[in-house]
Amino acid sequence: MAKRKGFGIMFDNVVVKEGATAVSASIASGRHLIIDILSRVRRCDYRKLSLVSKHFRSLVASHALYARRSLLGCTERRLYVSLSDGENSYYNPYILCRKANGKHRLVLIPWPTNMPHVRSFLTSGSKIYVFDSLNSYQHLPIPSTESRFQTLHPMPSMNNNVTMFASVAGVIDGKIYVTGYTKVPSANMVMAVFNTETQIWETATETETMIGRPVGCVVMAGKMYTRDPFNSFVYDPKECKWEIEETLNMFKWEGGRVVDDVLYYFDNLGGKVLRAYNPRESSWVVVKGLERLVAEARFSESSYTGSCGGKLVLFFSKDRRIKGIRCAQISLERRHQGRSEIWGKIDWCDDVLFRSDDLFVTKTLDVIL
Numbered sequence: 001m002a003k004r005k006g007f008g009i010m011f012d013n014v015v016v017k018e019g020a021t022a023v024s025a026s027i028a029s030g031r032h033l034i035i036d037i038l039s040r041v042r043r044c045d046y047r048k049l050s051l052v053s054k055h056f057r058s059l060v061a062s063h064a065l066y067a068r069r070s071l072l073g074c075t076e077r078r079l080y081v082s083l084s085d086g087e088n089s090y091y092n093p094y095i096l097c098r099k100a101n102g103k104h105r106l107v108l109i110p111w112p113t114n115m116p117h118v119r120s121f122l123t124s125g126s127k128i129y130v131f132d133s134l135n136s137y138q139h140l141p142i143p144s145t146e147s148r149f150q151t152l153h154p155m156p157s158m159n160n161n162v163t164m165f166a167s168v169a170g171v172i173d174g175k176i177y178v179t180g181y182t183k184v185p186s187a188n189m190v191m192a193v194f195n196t197e198t199q200i201w202e203t204a205t206e207t208e209t210m211i212g213r214p215v216g217c218v219v220m221a222g223k224m225y226t227r228d229p230f231n232s233f234v235y236d237p238k239e240c241k242w243e244i245e246e247t248l249n250m251f252k253w254e255g256g257r258v259v260d261d262v263l264y265y266f267d268n269l270g271g272k273v274l275r276a277y278n279p280r281e282s283s284w285v286v287v288k289g290l291e292r293l294v295a296e297a298r299f300s301e302s303s304y305t306g307s308c309g310g311k312l313v314l315f316f317s318k319d320r321r322i323k324g325i326r327c328a329q330i331s332l333e334r335r336h337q338g339r340s341e342i343w344g345k346i347d348w349c350d351d352v353l354f355r356s357d358d359l360f361v362t363k364t365l366d367v368i369l
Helices: 030-038 043-049 054-060 063-074 291-296
Strands: 008-011 014-017 077-084 090-099 104-108 118-124 129-132 139-141 166-171 175-182 189-195 200-206 215-220 223-227 232-236 241-244 257-259 262-268 273-278 283-286 303-308 311-317 325-337 339-353 360-368
Touching: 030 054, 030 063, 043 054, 077 303, 104 325, 104 339, 118 166, 118 360, 129 166, 166 215, 166 223, 175 223, 215 257, 215 262, 257 303, 257 311, 262 303, 262 311, 273 291, 273 339, 283 339, 291 325, 291 339, 311 339, 311 360
Parallel strands: 303 360
Antiparallel strands: 008 014, 077 090, 077 360, 090 104, 118 129, 129 139, 166 175, 175 189, 189 200, 215 223, 223 232, 232 241, 257 262, 262 273, 273 283, 303 311, 311 325, 325 339
């Protein structure tokens, strides 16, 4: 190896020093050095790097790399999207990616073969928590776009061996609130709380309010909101009780998403408009400035509203003749002129999936990698 003055590096735990400069104490091995370098590389280049060798493939898929990126402040937000054809009991996970030409596409990523029929799933910290309709609660580390989802890890059993089905879940202050029905001896509503820090179920109590089969769940201003086919409800963890939310129930907001404690929902039935509900004002408004998008989505039969990095992401199906899914990213602005107004600006709108069969979005997750 040719000597160069003032140069030092470590390969496979063997330190090579030249001159007076030593390897930084923060770099303990050749692997750590490579991870430190890769953590400063754009994530869009990781897929190409993974093709270099098996070693590089394992590095770009390692959680050590993403921990280092987080420490350096090089994290990026990504949107995971779950699609279903409505016929089978499994969901197909995709990630929304930006291509080199600036366009966006949904890219299929591997999913555990033993993944059950997902009723709901959410993120807390570095884990994805999965809740299915058969009372199987599991979690797995958040994967990168270059690696497959890892093995599912069962969560601890609930207190008193409570069994629930048709459950929905939301995260409030690091705790997961799960509500659903017991199977026996009678169908009673139950609220269970899982502490993600201690990994322990804290409570599992029956509730007086009877909710039909829940079809959606969001969290706004420290409260959990859900709806069944007939009513909308709000749960206050401080008071430990459910109440009917009359104003929220004016529209069937299934498939809505919260940005800055405001619920956004694309109304496929009532005029093809984007509606917003502010719980502090207990009022609905129509988001303005999206006339072009509304006109484009007028023939859409399904839609789903997600969020990523404080911006709204709207997925909607194309018309019956042209299969596929379009997606628009929307920046939001609140204005106060007599009454509160919300304006939207379309950042981009692309065809993100081309398929011959009918697929629709069932869930999105905004994650930090």
